[in-house]
Every structure is written in C-alpha cells, then in structure tokens.
Amino acid sequence: MKSKPKPDAELRQSQLLTTFGPGAMVDLPECSIVISGLSCWKGKGQPIWEDRLRAKVAKILGVDDIKFYAPPTKTDDNDINGVNAFIFPTWFLGQVDRTHMAKGKEYRTRPLLRRSAIKDGAKFEGKKIKAVPVRFVQACTNGHLDDIDWYVFAHEDFNTTCRGQLWLDEAGSGNDFEEIFVRCDCGKRRPLAQAKQKNSKVLGKCQGKRPWLGERGTEKCWCHEVDKDGNIVPTDKPEYNRLLIRSASNAYFSQTLSVISLPDADAALKTVLDKFYDGDLEHEETKEGLEKTLERKRYAELAKFGADIIWAEIERRKSGQGELDKTIKQVELEALLSCSPEMGHPKSSQNDDFDARDRSLDQLDPKWRPFIQKIVLVHRLREVIAQIGFTRFQASIPDIEGELEDIDINVRRGELDLETNWLPAIENKGEGVFIALSKSEVEAWAKNPK
Structure with missing residues (x-):
C-alpha cells in the first residue's frame, strides 16, 4: 500500500487566517516559501455560515456572493488535504x-x-x-x-x-x-x-x-x-x-473581519439547512422542485420545517439579504442592550451559540451607578472571523463600526486568489462581559475641556 506523503510543515487553522495566509512567507528547515492562493489549497474544511459577515464581506469585495469555509484539516482517510506553497525567494x-x-x-x-x-x-x-x-x-x-x-x-x-x-x-x-x-x-x-x-x-x-x-x-x-x-x-x-x-513583522498583515453570531428565530432551521445547502439545495430553482426534493429520505430532518419556510430561507441566502443597512457593531450592540435580568436576551434559549444575561446593578457601588447603564454577562457566544486580504509594510485595521476599507493611500489590500468566490474562516466559542456606559455621562465627559 502506497503511503501518503508527509507535509513539509504544519500550521493551525487559525494561523492560516492571522499569520500565514495566502501571500505570507514562512521559513522551513531547508527553504523559505510563500503560502499559495486559495485555488491551490487542497480541499476545504466545513462550510461556515454567518449571513451578516457574508453580506459585509461581499460588499467590500464588490461581489454578488461569497462563501466561507474552514481551512483544510489533516484527515486519516486517503484524501490529501492541505495548503500548497511556492519556493520564495529563489x-x-x-x-x-x-x-x-x-x-x-x-x-x-x-x-x-x-x-x-x-x-x-x-x-x-x-x-x-x-x-x-x-x-x-x-x-x-x-x-x-x-x-x-x-x-x-x-x-x-x-x-x-x-x-x-x-x-x-x-x-x-x-x-x-x-x-x-x-x-x-x-x-x-x-x-x-x-x-x-x-x-x-x-x-x-x-x-x-x-x-x-x-x-x-x-x-x-x-x-x-x-x-x-x-x-x-x-x-x-x-x-x-x-x-x-522576509521574516520581519511588517512583511504581512492579515486583514480580517469578524462578527458575533446573534440569536435568530430561525436558528434551528438554518442549522439543519447548513448540512444540505452547499453544493446541493443551493441549486434548487423553484419551490415546486424543492417540494419534490424534500420527499427523499435523506432530507427527512429538514422536511419537517415545511417547504414554504425552507424555500424562503433559500431565497434569502441566494439574494444575500439581511440587515445590510446596519453596521456590524450596531447590530451587536442592539442585541446586547436588549437583554433583561429575568430572561436574558429574548431568544437566548433558542440559540446554542448565544446566551447573555443582564446583571442587576443593585449591588454596584453607588459611586459607579451614574456612569454605568448596563452590565451583561455573556455566558455563551460564537464569533466568526474571515480573512479578506492582507497588506504589507503597515496594517489596515477595521474601524469601530466593523467596516474594513482602504482609507489610507499608503497601503492597499493584496488578493487571496485570482477569482474570489470563497474565503477562509474560523469559529471561536467563548464568553465575556459587556459594560454599557451612560450615554449622557459620556457626552458630558467629551465636552469637558480637561
């Protein structure tokens, strides 16, 4: 039996987004390489769905649609997954x-x-x-x-x-x-x-x-x-x-954009649809055709939601519709500010990726109460990070609204591939604390000359 070739090096999935993405130079024991563009990656990881991030990235790149996949992972079967590279410098x-x-x-x-x-x-x-x-x-x-x-x-x-x-x-x-x-x-x-x-x-x-x-x-x-x-x-x-x-810190700055996955009334439907959408149900052209497709046994888990609801979600995904009129941070702030002490976020119980509870301020030191509007304990959240490009010599960082645009003529974004129809992304699961300051107190502070 012919053994699989061993890779020349190994990198974590997150490193392929933040440090060693396409266009980055990496030192190996015998040579230096440059990580290849996405079309030279062997295989993809699991598809990652995050509609708000997808809409923002598509807008920045000027494309109609974009997909996210986790970087390829090491497998135990006969498939060869990995990332190609080219010798550089020569x-x-x-x-x-x-x-x-x-x-x-x-x-x-x-x-x-x-x-x-x-x-x-x-x-x-x-x-x-x-x-x-x-x-x-x-x-x-x-x-x-x-x-x-x-x-x-x-x-x-x-x-x-x-x-x-x-x-x-x-x-x-x-x-x-x-x-x-x-x-x-x-x-x-x-x-x-x-x-x-x-x-x-x-x-x-x-x-x-x-x-x-x-x-x-x-x-x-x-x-x-x-x-x-x-x-x-x-x-x-x-x-x-x-x-x-080539090994200097200014040789490569990854450009990434991230969002927090927020509660969604249709979260259960989307979770199941994710299993069948990519390369399968995304090609359905009519609701009538979808109804016939759902009669097949392999779609039993999905069919229980009904063809009307499923078709509406498929159309929404194809069109890229979403909260396009709001910035990424605005939507996240609205979700966190909507939490209450008794119920947490209104849809926390329906979502496996987000659970946030408003903490009572009764025990807060009185001297801080005028300045703090809300404290939210986020027990569970999911963050999706996607790489959209990179710069050299200096970083181009997203602004506070979560947008990522070339606002400086000193550097411009390098492309990850000749034609971009998908981007590498990762999911981070975690928890945290959100503190909302009093808007009136912040405004008063900003007007103080001192």
Missing part, C-alpha cells in the same frame, strides 16, 4: 567560510546563488555546501512581492549584462545595513543601505509580481493618489519597490 546564500577586505576592513562574505544552481544540492567551486534563503526581498504597497535583481543592484544599472559571481559582504552583527554590501567579481560593490533610504527608487519599478498566485499572478501595478474630491484613485504610474526583510 535566491540563496551559500554557507562558505570566506572573508573579503574592503577599505581596510574585513567582511564575512557568502556567494549569492540562484535556486536553479542548488536544485540537486548546492555546490560552489566543485564542493558541496549548504545554502539558506536570502533574507532580503522587494515588495510594494499594493502587496506585490518579488526577488531583488541582485545583478542590477550591484552594478547600479538596470541594463547590465554582467553575470559575474555575486557576493554578500557583512560586518558586525549583520543587522546594520551600512555594513552590508552586494559585490560582483567584476569589482562593482554597493551598500544595501541605499535601498533602505526613504523614497528610494534604487530597486526599480514594481512589476506586479504575485508569486503566491503562480505564473498567472502578475498584474499591472499602479500607485494611487487623492483626487480633488478626496477619493483614492489609481494613476498611470507604477509603484516603486521597497526593501523588505
């Missing part, structure tokens, strides 16, 4: 013990090697050596990512034809860019610090490379500016590449 440093003298100073030096030179084992001057990925790459504020053209950099010439052996000279701890040089056997030598200067253009114009999306991932790269109406618009000029340390 330049390596040979681990040789050499020194180089320049201007009276001694530098440790290592040869720069292309991946093609080490595929069958790294060799240098006829001897087998170890090679490690170079730690410097280039990227732009659109999330694009590429290898540095080390020949161009060393020769300070975008049209150079020299292909002499390249070396990386380092002095001190290796963290001072003023002490790191790229050198060619032809005699050219250039400090890496030039690529770190503000608004530096020494790495050239971005070519729109997206190695996590494979050979078809390259796109046009445009820089953006603010027009006279205050809108962020693309220009006809490309961005310039910036130096990026």
Whole structure:
C-alpha cells in the first residue's frame, strides 16, 4: 500500500487566517516559501455560515456572493488535504567560510546563488555546501512581492549584462545595513543601505509580481493618489519597490473581519439547512422542485420545517439579504442592550451559540451607578472571523463600526486568489462581559475641556 506523503510543515487553522495566509512567507528547515492562493489549497474544511459577515464581506469585495469555509484539516482517510506553497525567494546564500577586505576592513562574505544552481544540492567551486534563503526581498504597497535583481543592484544599472559571481559582504552583527554590501567579481560593490533610504527608487519599478498566485499572478501595478474630491484613485504610474526583510513583522498583515453570531428565530432551521445547502439545495430553482426534493429520505430532518419556510430561507441566502443597512457593531450592540435580568436576551434559549444575561446593578457601588447603564454577562457566544486580504509594510485595521476599507493611500489590500468566490474562516466559542456606559455621562465627559 502506497503511503501518503508527509507535509513539509504544519500550521493551525487559525494561523492560516492571522499569520500565514495566502501571500505570507514562512521559513522551513531547508527553504523559505510563500503560502499559495486559495485555488491551490487542497480541499476545504466545513462550510461556515454567518449571513451578516457574508453580506459585509461581499460588499467590500464588490461581489454578488461569497462563501466561507474552514481551512483544510489533516484527515486519516486517503484524501490529501492541505495548503500548497511556492519556493520564495529563489535566491540563496551559500554557507562558505570566506572573508573579503574592503577599505581596510574585513567582511564575512557568502556567494549569492540562484535556486536553479542548488536544485540537486548546492555546490560552489566543485564542493558541496549548504545554502539558506536570502533574507532580503522587494515588495510594494499594493502587496506585490518579488526577488531583488541582485545583478542590477550591484552594478547600479538596470541594463547590465554582467553575470559575474555575486557576493554578500557583512560586518558586525549583520543587522546594520551600512555594513552590508552586494559585490560582483567584476569589482562593482554597493551598500544595501541605499535601498533602505526613504523614497528610494534604487530597486526599480514594481512589476506586479504575485508569486503566491503562480505564473498567472502578475498584474499591472499602479500607485494611487487623492483626487480633488478626496477619493483614492489609481494613476498611470507604477509603484516603486521597497526593501523588505522576509521574516520581519511588517512583511504581512492579515486583514480580517469578524462578527458575533446573534440569536435568530430561525436558528434551528438554518442549522439543519447548513448540512444540505452547499453544493446541493443551493441549486434548487423553484419551490415546486424543492417540494419534490424534500420527499427523499435523506432530507427527512429538514422536511419537517415545511417547504414554504425552507424555500424562503433559500431565497434569502441566494439574494444575500439581511440587515445590510446596519453596521456590524450596531447590530451587536442592539442585541446586547436588549437583554433583561429575568430572561436574558429574548431568544437566548433558542440559540446554542448565544446566551447573555443582564446583571442587576443593585449591588454596584453607588459611586459607579451614574456612569454605568448596563452590565451583561455573556455566558455563551460564537464569533466568526474571515480573512479578506492582507497588506504589507503597515496594517489596515477595521474601524469601530466593523467596516474594513482602504482609507489610507499608503497601503492597499493584496488578493487571496485570482477569482474570489470563497474565503477562509474560523469559529471561536467563548464568553465575556459587556459594560454599557451612560450615554449622557459620556457626552458630558467629551465636552469637558480637561
């Protein structure tokens, strides 16, 4: 019996949303990789339903519909689930013990090697050596990512034809860019610090490379500016590449959006429908057709709700209707504020994912009573988190209303795939405490000059 291939590394499902999603660079023992786009993921996890989040994400991405799936998990059967990755960067440093003298100073030096030179084992001057990925790459504020053209950099010439052996000279701890040089056997030598200067253009114009999306991932790269109406618009000029340390904290910022699942009068119906909807009942075109489908034995658990109610829910899912006129946080606040001491939330007992109870303020210290309107003990809640993209160099964080928009021209969202019809998501179960402050007291405080 042929054994299943072992993965090169393992990641938790949550890590694939927050730290190592598509477009992120990950160090492995022998090389560095970039996590592939969603179309290269092998299999999907369980579908995750959360209508309010689905509607918000579809609006942000400008699509008609979107689905959520948990990242693929390890299985014990013959199916191979997992996440593919591509080797990146494709330049390596040979681990040789050499020194180089320049201007009276001694530098440790290592040869720069292309991946093609080490595929069958790294060799240098006829001897087998170890090679490690170079730690410097280039990227732009659109999330694009590429290898540095080390020949161009060393020769300070975008049209150079020299292909002499390249070396990386380092002095001190290796963290001072003023002490790191790229050198060619032809005699050219250039400090890496030039690529770190503000608004530096020494790495050239971005070519729109997206190695996590494979050979078809390259796109046009445009820089953006603010027009006279205050809108962020693309220009006809490309961005310039910036130096990026691939393991640095600013190499990847996941963009996620989350909502708390709130009580729903039709929660039981939706829970059962979730089992049959994806790839099955979502293709039903008429209520009459659905009635015939529900006669089959496998739908017995669902059929008890009646064709009319089921069809209404299917139509609602297809249309993406919901509380689209309210922000995510507004709906959540309304749910928490509607709790009462006796009953909790009106629909808590009907929902397995949400149970919140209003705590009496009778025992509260009198000095706090004017400032606190309500304290809600949330005994049970479910949070759904979905990744919609990522940025490089700096994070783009959702505002207080739970929206996620590119309001800064400094960075823009990188895509998770060429065509996005589903996104990775996870569910978190937990509990907490909600404290509502007195609105009048907050307003009075805001007006106080002190």
